[in-house]
Amino acid sequence: MKNGLSIQDKLLVAALALEVEGRQRFSAEDLVVMAWKKYPEAFGLAGYIDKDSCPIYPNSNRVYAEIMGSKPLRKNGWLRKVGSKMYQLTEAGRSKARSVSEAPIAGGAEKWALA
Numbered sequence: 001m002k003n004g005l006s007i008q009d010k011l012l013v014a015a016l017a018l019e020v021e022g023r024q025r026f027s028a029e030d031l032v033v034m035a036w037k038k039y040p041e042a043f044g045l046a047g048y049i050d051k052d053s054c055p056i057y058p059n060s061n062r063v064y065a066e067i068m069g070s071k072p073l074r075k076n077g078w079l080r081k082v083g084s085k086m087y088q089l090t091e092a093g094r095s096k097a098r099s100v101s102e103a104p105i106a107g108g109a110e111k112w113a114l115a
Helices: 008-019 028-038 060-067 089-102
Strands: 079-083 086-089
Touching: 008 028, 008 060, 008 079, 008 086, 008 089, 028 060, 028 086, 086 089
Parallel strands: none
Antiparallel strands: 079 086
8 A cells, every 4th residue: 555545445545536526426447547537556557667667558348347346345335337337335334535645645744852
């Protein structure tokens, strides 16, 4: 966990970002793109990088594997399937997304003593 968030946490934050944009219901593809935009290192397609080593395309399989079937996002009640490849955050998912998006980043600010 490079920045202290699990893959599931990152997907919840991306889903919350979709809600903030006004999408209460979103497609799996919407989540693929938002997750990649927010966390390209976690959701980028391997082998396709720019000159700064940043992935230039999203890896949809990475997201689909986490949201389809009995994966933790749905099993834990954080994401609900509402149609064919359509999803929405549950209240529990929204709460979890807010809590992890506000959590301090591991290895973040340090305390310094003044001499």
